[in-house]
Amino acid sequence: MLGEEMSRELGGSVLVANVQALLPATPVMCHSDMRKLLVDDDEMGKLHLACKEWGFFQLINHEVAEVIEKMKADVQEFFKLPQKKKNEYAKLPSGVDGYGQNFVVSEDQKLDWADMLFLQCLPASERNMRFWPDEPTSFRETLVKYSSELVKVSNCLLKLMAKNLEINPEQFTNMFEDGRQSVRMNYYPPCVHASKVIGFTPHSDPGGLTLLVQLNEVQGLQIKKNGKWIPISPVPGAFIVNIGDVIEIMSNGEYKSIEHRAVVDPEKERLSIAIFCSPGAGAIIGPLPELTKEKGAIYKSVSREEYIKFVLSRKPVRKSAINLMKLEN
Template sequence: MASFPVINLEKLNGDERGAVMEQINDACENWGFFEVVEHGIAPEFMEKVERLTKEHYRKCMEQRFNEMVASKGLEAVQSEIDDLDWESTFFLRHLPVSNISEIPDLDQEYKDVMREFAAKLEQLAEELLDLLCENLGLEKGYLKKAFHGSKGPTFGTKVSNYPPCPKPDLIKGLRAHTDAGGIILLFQDDKVSGLQLLKDSEWVDVPPMRHSIVINIGDQLEVITNGKYKSVMHRVIAQTDGTRMSLASFYNPGSDAVIYPAPALVDKEEQLYPKFVFEDYMKLYAGVKFQAKEPRFEAFKNLDATSTVATA
């Protein structure tokens, strides 16, 4: 098995740019995931985000999680649980309008830090999208524009903690799925592992690395690239020791953005994916998140076919 792709973004500024761009392209085509280091977000700032996130979990969420486990009798389960994830989460929306001020229990310092973190990640997401454009032969800004809709992209962070689990063989931290959206930027715990992706029918660990950010491709980028870049199944394995922190930030199309393969990428090939409105895709995804992605695309192909017939 080839080793998991770790990419030093600082090297884009020197003689190694061509090699780094090739690394990024290979990761997008063959892994659907890669890890970036030297990405421009200061290590001290990331440590602050991590400290405040872990403090907030201990102070405000740990007891609630333990009560949920007790009420469902999860510590004593004897058979595999397939309708529940062993995670404690809340969601921060950044774009088009932030909801950070409305989230209960967040102290002012944490709110301020998460706003700043979101701004840095938004910038990084847009830089990465332009690197993908360059590799794909699309004009600079194409992917950002494709995500724009009428109000700009949607962007939010799922803040998760995965506490120690007594039965990790029976309860997943997070069940296997592909991400519905655009490009995902993950700041994960560097001490407690658990994230795995499916490559060549095998589950591969995504290595926890200090101060790195894990990038993965969502379903919408698969559609826009006409399958050149693919979203891949991934999951979180619960651990018996340690609480794993995970901050997954989703840079997604706006709700009314119309998503379809980039014409420049289907000139000489068959268009493999349908055209749809992102919000419609999300409504479908909500009910089938933990199932294969292909039937989701097929459902919209069939819709596309019937609407074409109706207007013919």
């Protein structure tokens, strides 16, 4: 199934308060207060700038803190399980869902150093419960709740982005209606040879939106801006939101997906949970007509199925998928 193959790339891969300028000297991403976004034009302007210039922002006051804490606790308990128990949920050789290690050599010859659990959340009919842990006992119920709450958060963000782009919000939300949502839970062990490994190879996300929450205070996420890698200091309790390639394409380049990576700490473990939101079956991936009037379309328009083939035709590194979608000058 094509959607399942798209998940392979990710598995291998609401309001906003004060949005601060992202400065290389101050490695803190702009952050938005969701409560203010609905009523504050200045906050909307800051969100717009973050999506245009950075492709990343931190979302606070999202009103789902309780389920985040439950999800954090269950994920931490899962990774503490004996190896034999975790292996009961191991990925099949040709599979996508399940538990496994990502200890593979990346393009720059560094070793990818990560332990992860990847699961399909939506559509619910595509959940493979064989790989959903039953320990801790609350895990499945918590993940279903977490998935449901993040649909609400992502839909709200899509509407706010559409408003900033001066288009009908339904043009964004309809694309993601009955869409695919998957989760990747990451455990990055400490490594004394941290300079020789990478937590996750540099890439941009091929989907629409990614919402990541960090489980501890260890820095590891970095974004590439003007040729330099900038470390991100996570705001406690915030979602780190990044624009995926699909939204860059739909916005005709107005919003940018950005290259990012995860690095490993030599002494401390790092854990995170990433939710990936992608368009549903039958969606057309291409620039929205209203956003092509001034400079014309700079990306192709293809079916979701064809787009997935584009993604799978290249290694999930750098911005390979988005570059393949660009029209010739």
